[in-house]
Amino acid sequence: MxxxxxxxxxxxxxxxxxxxxxxxxxxxxxxxxxxxxGDWVAVRRLERxxxxxxxxxxxxxxxxxxxxxxxxxxxxxRPLLERLLGAGIDGWTAWTWLTQPSSxxxxxxxxxxxxxxxxxxxxxxxxxxxxxxx
Numbered sequence: 828m829x830x831x832x833x834x835x836x837x838x839x840x841x842x843x844x845x846x847x848x849x850x851x852x853x854x855x856x857x858x859x860x861x862x863x864x865g866d867w868v869a870v871r872r873l874e875r876x877x878x879x880x881x882x883x884x885x886x887x888x889x890x891x892x893x894x895x896x897x898x899x900x901x902x903x904x905r906p907l908l909e910r911l912l913g914a915g916i917d918g919w920t921a922w923t924w925l926t927q928p929s930s931x932x933x934x935x936x937x938x939x940x941x942x943x944x945x946x947x948x949x950x951x952x953x954x955x956x957x958x959x960x961x
Contacts, residue, residue, distance in 0.1 A: 846891060847888065868889060878908065904938060907925065907952045937951060
C-alpha cells in the first residue's frame, strides 16, 4: 500500500510539472492579481470547464494542457470535462486520463482525439466514467 502511494505521489509530481500555479496563470492571462485569477479558476471549476488540483502543500495548480494560448479553457475539452467531473471523477484522475494513451481510444490520447473527433473522445470519456462507477 505504501509503495502504491509512493508511485502515485511520483506520478502526480511529474504531472504537476505541466501545470501552472495561480501566479503563473495570472501572468499568462495578463492579470496583476493572483486572487482574481483564483476567483476565475473557481468559476471555471464550477462550470466544469477547467481542472485544478491541490498539491500536498495545499497550493492549487491548473494543468496547462487544457488552456489555449490566451489562457482560456479549450472549448473542445469542455464536454469531456463535464462528463468526467459530473461523474465524480477527481481532477487528478481526469488529468491523467485526458493526457495519457487510453485503451478506450486504441492507445490515442483523449485530449488530442478531442481536437479531431470530439464525439469519439466523448464516447470514450463516458465509458471511462462508467467503468469508474462500476
